[in-house]
Amino acid sequence: MTSQATARLATFTLHDGGGLPLVLLHGFPLDHRMWAACAECLPPGIRAIAVDLPGAGHSDLDGYPPSIEHAADSVYRTMVEAGEGNAVVVGHSMGGYVALALAERHPGFVAGLGLVDTKSTADTEEARAKRLRIAAAADASQTVDAVLSMPAALVGATSTERRRHLFPVLDSWIRAQSPAGVAWAQRAMASRPDRTAVLKRFDAPVAVVVGAEDAITPLADAEHMVRAAAAPFGLSAGDAALTLVPGAGHMSMVEDPQAVAAALGLLHIQVVAHH
């Protein structure tokens, strides 16, 4: 069921073009800005629209209880109101959870899926409990202190050594988020189900991208999604492509924007051919 109290979300055109857009969904605890460098590297002519998910960046919370499903419905409603009937939906980590919920709830909208440093499985009990603790800490302190240490885990060992300039950038993006938005997102992620079956049913092109040094959603999670997405086609090449980004961690689109943009450009070509 589509949630009723669906707010209009803030959107940002990060790359100009025509036709079927890429809709870019950010990870946690970030906003649309994490896609900017990658969008700049897209092939000419591909339109890229980044969305701030509920409570992140310039998007408000609308009083709806935390859920990935509500985030997906909000993206859908926002895009339809903007005149976008369908799109290639690309999600990073938490944005990937939202992309899979969109494919489940609004399959006609999703013409292709890009799943970047994310996974289709649900949380373990331990991970869920940790999220609820972080949400409670954000509420109690009215700060985002509980997530300020994240940049060290988000980037890979290569970036820690050679791309030190990314640390203050990630830090400033995290500090700009609202405590209420951080708490909402953690509770939303904690309650999401396993959506591997959504990928099994999805019958349009899928690109799975993962940083070789991603310690949060590692290669095994990416391979699990590729296997699920390829299932209906009997592993036919091109329907579920896997791109491994060397020297990058969980923020592959920030750490190596060209590599991720190239994979998304190929996905767009495949979707247009398939459409």
Ligand code: MLT
């Ligand atoms: C993200 O990058 O969106 C988060 O690390 C996802 C998560 O906490 O599961």
